[in-house]
Amino acid sequence: MQQEQALIVAALTAAPPAPEHTGTEWTELLRQARILNVLPQLARAYDGAAGVPPEVSRHFESAHRIAERLALDVHREAERISTALEPLGIPVVFLKGGAYVLRDLSAARGRVFSDLDLLVPKEAISAAEDRLIRAGWISSHHNAYDQRYYRQWMHEIPPLRHLHRGTIVDLHHTITPPTCRFPVDGAQLLNSLHKLELLPNSHTLSNTDMALHAVIHRFMEGEWANGFRDLLDLHRLLGEFGSNADFGGELISRSQELGLEMPLRQTLRQLLRIFSTPLPPALEVAAHHSPTHLSERLTGALLGEVLTPRKADTKPPERRWAAPLLYLRAHWLRMPPHLLATHLLRKALRPAQESSS
Amino acid sequence: MPARIDQPTPLTRPDAQLSTLTEAEIRERLQNGGLVLHTPPFRFRVRSNVTSLATVLRTLYSDYSLGDDEGFDDFTVTLRKTRPFRAKVHFESDGGQPFEPLPLAQAFPMLEWGFNWCISSHCHNYMITHAAVIERKGCSIILPAPPGSGKSTLCALLVGHGWRLLSDELALLEPSTGLLVPVPRPISLKNASIELIRQRYPDLQLGSLVRDTIKGTVGHFRPPAESVSRSAELGTPTHVIFPRYRAGAATALAPLTRGTAFMRLAQNTFNYDLLGQKSFEAMGQLIASVAAYDFEYQDADAAIACFERLAGGA
Numbered sequence: 001m002q003q004e005q006a007l008i009v010a011a012l013t014a015a016p017p018a019p020e021h022t023g024t025e026w027t028e029l030l031r032q033a034r035i036l037n038v039l040p041q042l043a044r045a046y047d048g049a050a051g052v053p054p055e056v057s058r059h060f061e062s063a064h065r066i067a068e069r070l071a072l073d074v075h076r077e078a079e080r081i082s083t084a085l086e087p088l089g090i091p092v093v094f095l096k097g098g099a100y101v102l103r104d105l106s107a108a109r110g111r112v113f114s115d116l117d118l119l120v121p122k123e124a125i126s127a128a129e130d131r132l133i134r135a136g137w138i139s140s141h142h143n144a145y146d147q148r149y150y151r152q153w154m155h156e157i158p159p160l161r162h163l164h165r166g167t168i169v170d171l172h173h174t175i176t177p178p179t180c181r182f183p184v185d186g187a188q189l190l191n192s193l194h195k196l197e198l199l200p201n202s203h204t205l206s207n208t209d210m211a212l213h214a215v216i217h218r219f220m221e222g223e224w225a226n227g228f229r230d231l232l233d234l235h236r237l238l239g240e241f242g243s244n245a246d247f248g249g250e251l252i253s254r255s256q257e258l259g260l261e262m263p264l265r266q267t268l269r270q271l272l273r274i275f276s277t278p279l280p281p282a283l284e285v286a287a288h289h290s291p292t293h294l295s296e297r298l299t300g301a302l303l304g305e306v307l308t309p310r311k312a313d314t315k316p317p318e319r320r321w322a323a324p325l326l327y328l329r330a331h332w333l334r335m336p337p338h339l340l341a342t343h344l345l346r347k348a349l350r351p352a353q354e355s356s357s
Numbered sequence: 358m359p360a361r362i363d364q365p366t367p368l369t370r371p372d373a374q375l376s377t378l379t380e381a382e383i384r385e386r387l388q389n390g391g392l393v394l395h396t397p398p399f400r401f402r403v404r405s406n407v408t409s410l411a412t413v414l415r416t417l418y419s420d421y422s423l424g425d426d427e428g429f430d431d432f433t434v435t436l437r438k439t440r441p442f443r444a445k446v447h448f449e450s451d452g453g454q455p456f457e458p459l460p461l462a463q464a465f466p467m468l469e470w471g472f473n474w475c476i477s478s479h480c481h482n483y484m485i486t487h488a489a490v491i492e493r494k495g496c497s498i499i500l501p502a503p504p505g506s507g508k509s510t511l512c513a514l515l516v517g518h519g520w521r522l523l524s525d526e527l528a529l530l531e532p533s534t535g536l537l538v539p540v541p542r543p544i545s546l547k548n549a550s551i552e553l554i555r556q557r558y559p560d561l562q563l564g565s566l567v568r569d570t571i572k573g574t575v576g577h578f579r580p581p582a583e584s585v586s587r588s589a590e591l592g593t594p595t596h597v598i599f600p601r602y603r604a605g606a607a608t609a610l611a612p613l614t615r616g617t618a619f620m621r622l623a624q625n626t627f628n629y630d631l632l633g634q635k636s637f638e639a640m641g642q643l644i645a646s647v648a649a650y651d652f653e654y655q656d657a658d659a660a661i662a663c664f665e666r667l668a669g670g671a
Binding site: 022023024026027030031034035036037053055056058059061062065066068069072312316 | 400402426427428429430431433451452453479480481482628631632633635
């Protein structure tokens with residue numbers, strides 16, 4: 001098992017990756033990449049590498065086509081969004097995958113995703129939604145409970161879907177639900193932004209906040225099909241931002257300001273375990289600080305279970321034993337118990353085809 | 358029994374044809390490690406606990422080579438039967454589960470649809486058009502059409518008459534060369550067409566017949582051995598013909614303008630939008646180098662004669 005695990009991780013992290021694989025190993029590598037949704041990233045890793053057999057390189061070529069198309073779509077949609085929101089004169093902040101593409105970060109290489117995440121000031125969220133609706137994005141959740149659930153308890157409004165192009169925009173006012181164990185004030189994020197030159201009023205989060213967003217998103221998430229991919233993003237973000245000598249220390253102090261030390265520590269530990277990510281000294285210290293709480297150790301074990309890549313013939317992450325426990329944990333982190341009980345009861349009692357949030 | 362990729366059953370006859378295996382041997386491979394089926398240009402490793410599958414595969418894929426166990430598999434697909442009563446089959450390929458489970462009787466059509474899904478959703482190195490492709494005397498004709506237009510029936514009529522089958526369902530065009538890559542696989546026909554082809558060409562073997570699918574009755578015919586053995590010969594497209602079966606129609610070819618042919622072919626191309634500029638250029642070159650027609654038909658003999666004239670003049 002250890003050897004197979006090394007195969008996908010080594011291919012994604014070594015520079016250049018080894019092209020001398022047997023047919024069976026290539027099969028395993030591509031299967032793992034498809035299961036973990038990182039085939040385009042794998043294809044990028046093999047860009048320009050000699051000795052890739054033609055049977056394999058045509059799958060890489062196909063993956064390139066998908067990734068190129070998505071990157072193009074991100075640039076086009078970002079332009080349309082920033083144009084639609086320009087009259088409001090508010091900062092428009094692109095988050096996650098969209099931000100990686102617009103900043104041309106190494107984490108964007110081959111990243112595939114289906115929606116664009118935006119952050120705007122909380123007081124401007126209704127005006128921004130209104131502008132986007134006028135530009136053709138309509139709410140995809142028509143259920144009154146869903147609408148209330150998002151608007152009252154969540155950090156985002158229900159997803160907006162473009163009438164013709166089908167692109168989805170998630171409009172946020174902060175990066176975690178206000179009801180959760182790690183509430184982050186959106187205003188704090190808006191204080192330190194990275195300006196995008198090409199689009200009006202457009203930004204991404206600062207480097208530290210972008211890394212912390214990736215950390216907390218992965219840490220709070222209940223779905224694990226893309227867990228490995230998200231961790232790979234972080235591995236690349238830290239590698240790129242870490243070339244600045246001050247970054248490690250800044251990330252630690254920012255995590256303290258935003259109350260995210262524990263999720264950061266846990267995530268760093270997973271990164272070390274799975275990718276052996278080279279960390280700046282300050283982060284290395286944080287990662288090796290042993291957890292004292294039993295619950296923290298348990299969380300670490302559960303995360304390790306779903307994040308570690310396994311052989312293609314074993315269960316995918318979302319079907320492993322830890323996945324349902326982590327799903328419950330995600331809800332537990334999201335809301336205090338009385339809200340959670342009400343929410344789960346609503347979801348349990350409603351017809352199956354309607355459940356969506 | 359769990360599938361084991363680390364210790365595959367050693368192949369005693371690498372590159373032998375599937376027909377050299379007995380049904381029991383095929384079943385054994387499907388259940389342990391997988392049957393490696395070389396259906397050019399792809400290699401599928403098929404795993405299944407559906408016992409009836411061996412019979413159908415042995416009939417329809419008898420002329421295809423088996424891949425050696427150490428080689429590279431493009432796709433590993435699993436067709437798994439669950440629960441003993443009113444059994445259903447589940448299709449899965451490398452984490453992808455594109456279909457709802459289907460009744461056990463539909464296992465083979467589901468496998469075929471699954472093969473097509475693997476290709477059309479993962480192989481964007483090709484421009485993939487929903488079309489049949491046939492060839493005679495160097496005249497390669499793309500027959501694009503939405504379902505129900507009589508595309509597969511026309512394809513089967515011509516293949517039964519001696520045309521080479523390049524594909525029954527997916528036209529794969531290499532954008533860099535403009536050539537068509539053959540993917541000959543069993544020809545799928547529906548409802549009344551099945552009986553028509555069966556009576557006309559008793560040599561074309563019907564290997565699978567399933568009633569009551571969402572598409573009605575679905576039958577699969579074995580492709581001619583010659584089409585399978587010549588699958589490495591790429592086709593140079595010469596015609597794009599949009600077929601339409603219409604009761605009472607006179608057999609007629611109506612020329613199409615380049616612009617119309619371009620737009621209609623693009624509408625039938627799964628990844629036209631995804632490939633962006635690449636497919637715009639490839640489509641432009643294709644349309645510039647072929648003759649494009651609308652084709653209405655009812656009478657089989659007249660339709661065949663019409664296509665024979667096209668190939669004779671090529």
